[in-house]
Amino acid sequence: MASPGGNGSSQAVRIHKFEWPGLQPDLRLEVFDSDEFHVHSTIMKLHSAFFRRFLDSPDKTADPSMPVRRGAFKYNWITKVDEDGSWALVSDTSQLTVKDKGYKLMRDRSEEIAVFCKLLKAIYRRDYIVDSVADLERLTRMADYYLALPALSFSLYMTLPKSHKFIAELIKCAPTIIETARKLRNTVLFRECLVYVMNPWDCPRYLDKKRGGKPLKDWNPALQKAFGAATINFHQQIVRVHQQLLDLRVEGGFSEFETGVLAKLKEEHEYTGGDRFPLPVFLQKLSYLCSSECESIYTEKGYDVEGIYDLEETLEELLDNQLTLSPKVTAGCDSFEEYLLCIKIEDELLPWDREQVDW
Template sequence: MLGRATALHENNKKRRRTDSTAGVSSSSSPAAPIIFTSPGLKPDVRLNVLGTDFHVHSIILKLHSNFFRRFLDSPDKHPAPDSALFRYEYSSVIETDGASAVKWVLEPGRKVSLSGLESHVKSRAPSPQTLVLDGPSMFELPEDFKTELEVDSFRKLLCAMYNRPYAIRSVFDLTRLINLADYYCALPIVSATLSGALLGSSIFGKTSWLTDVRDPRADLLILAMKLRHPILFREAFIHVVGRWDPSKMMGIVQENSELMRLVMRESHAIYIRTMDTQLVLLRNRDEAALARGILNDDESETMDAKFYRAIMERLQDDDPWYVGYQELRKPLDALLQNNLMLDHNGSLPGMYPYEDCFLCANVSDEEMPWNRDEVDW
């Protein structure tokens, strides 16, 4: 873990950096500092993230971030004078690849004034350079770089460290947070605090990613693996298996042999459940006639969840207690079982937005594709 933190820090020192700014007038007043409190402790760290100051405690950073544990007191750091308001000061550095990709990192050092920064840019552009920002400037960042979202993601990372509530509203929200936690070697604390943020999240609501043009099911699965979060992994796993599309997801799943084994096992289990249900339909004349009627009425496919949901509803209408359909009820119940925990759109397999999605896949905590004994990763 320490080796990875060191490598990340050294790579940032060597990476080419170019000028980027927020496209806001330098006369804009600075954002008010965000102060995290802890009983009996005084903030001794000031982190300036894209113009917003965070006042935090080194003991909290060291406790939950291997990055800060490694670098706050590294031998190359000079101690702050006794008169200094903060023992440690870090400021954001914006990096670009010369095209459209932009990222920022925190590095130790005092902040550069905007007027000095502007003259520095003009005198040396277009040479690669490092910009330490303490506020917005006149130069323009790519449109897809949203300063306020980056600042909010870092606030959420600190909220996790301080065990304060935070919200996750989108897959991109979650991606930014996990990427930050990965860079600052703080994945365990985000994993430990994420469940509360996922409960009621709009990610799993009616206007969810299920209807988005970009399908992030596999992305969520990989994020959950990186975070080692069983609830999120199971939720994404159910969606991936329930709508299994090898043409879109095989490449991602194949990168992890244990994940591939789990996906193939549960995909096969769902297939067997559909076959068991169809065998019962074929053996019984009344059930077979019912199925044929549904196929004619709804133009359903016999492998779709919508088809089996229609059978279940038709049986319920004709015989609410399933007295005449006991043999069919057992495989139908197993096939239409809903194992989702975070979903809150009120739908069931075979209903919108799950017309073609079975939600009966499962994976136990013991089968999660990571080392459950590791406490730091």
């Protein structure tokens, strides 16, 4: 039988049965005319405020013109395509159910089915992979409609570390996906995006360089507050390095080391004319010169050893990598020459109410 909103084609229906110990599926979800998902009303109510609200709502008087197929299922929900090309699940006895009017689905059907399957896997704590930034945006949109954002957010803590293609896209797409991260209230994803939008270090992507450093767009006020807090902390660390370098110059003539670093940078990177050295690259070289491998050199020179140790600790903090999903990349190296990855934000400054359990 083709569900409302289907194209009427005759094809084998794929059955997706979700298991739960001690429970039998009592809710059948017919997604278009090709897929059936057999799930548990108890689980769906627990993790989706949509089903909690509507599964047993009183507006479900059967339409005598619509065939009802229940079998062993207490509930049967079918696909309804609306005039605007969107789709949703409705009860087969709902007063909202209408005969198929031939409205055309505006999105790719196979993608929508795949995303819906992932949403159910998120609800059931099953393994799945986020294939791309666009995939997560579709998944978030669907979870928002079915009021299941907390379930999706929780599942992402297990899913994202395995979603390698998605991780690879983040560095470019963070300014787009950070609002999705805020909507999901997922701390790992949000902090990951925050590091990327605050870089390159001297021209963060949440600002528009062409507009004199004004915000790139009308960011959510809570996001703007988070950017501001992260910026203050970040620049305080940079200022601390410069202050310690100044102290070393005054007390121990550390400038020879700096000159050596700059000469090596020019040799390695072949910068000429007015080109500048990326600060993260310089800090990496400076960090090496402060390390124990060079201790004998500055001891012989009579430099302020304690001051160098303090500078080394500050540099380690500034060159720290706060990326949970990409822990092996290094600030100032390879494709991250212009990036400082130490950006962080305290829990109390995250742009959402951390006490709220349903949203």
